[in-house]
Amino acid sequence: MRVxxxxxxxxxxxxYGFRVDEASVREWVKENNKKANTACESCPIDEEDLHSYxxxxxxxxxxxxxxxxxxxxxxxxxxxxxxxxKEVEQLKDEKQHLENLLGLNDWI
Numbered sequence: 642m643r644v645x646x647x648x649x650x651x652x653x654x655x656x657y658g659f660r661v662d663e664a665s666v667r668e669w670v671k672e673n674n675k676k677a678n679t680a681c682e683s684c685p686i687d688e689e690d691l692h693s694y695x696x697x698x699x700x701x702x703x704x705x706x707x708x709x710x711x712x713x714x715x716x717x718x719x720x721x722x723x724x725x726x727k728e729v730e731q732l733k734d735e736k737q738h739l740e741n742l743l744g745l746n747d748w749i
Contacts, residue, residue, distance in 0.1 A: 643684050644677045645670045653686040654694065669697050 647663075647670040654661045673693075700706045704717040740746050 644674050645686065645690065647671075650686050650690060650694070654691055657691060659691065659695075665698060665701075666694065669694050672697070 647667045650670055651661055651663050651666050654666065702717075704714045704721065709717075737746075
């Protein structure tokens with residue numbers, strides 16, 4: 642891992658048509674640079690960095706985010722389970738409603 646420049650990363654990501662939240666790119670670069678083991682001024686930002694940022698952004702705020710403690714991870718998982726249970730109930734209600742509209746429950 643190498644030290645990155647936020648402005649260069651933002652410009653590079655935009656050249657790919659990537660919608661960029663500049664604050665999140667700066668946060669990602671800051672976190673990346675804490676872990677970086679090489680300073681390489683001649684190493685340009687590349688597609689691997691784009692994928693790394695996208696993956697980081699996808700995991701941010703989830704139970705799978707790097708560096709969070711077990712308590713936070715469990716709380717996030719419980720929250721996700723709760724949301725999924727609500728979604729299942731909404732889908733069951735929608736299914737029942739659609740079956741009623743189609744008359745599928747009339748003959749039972």
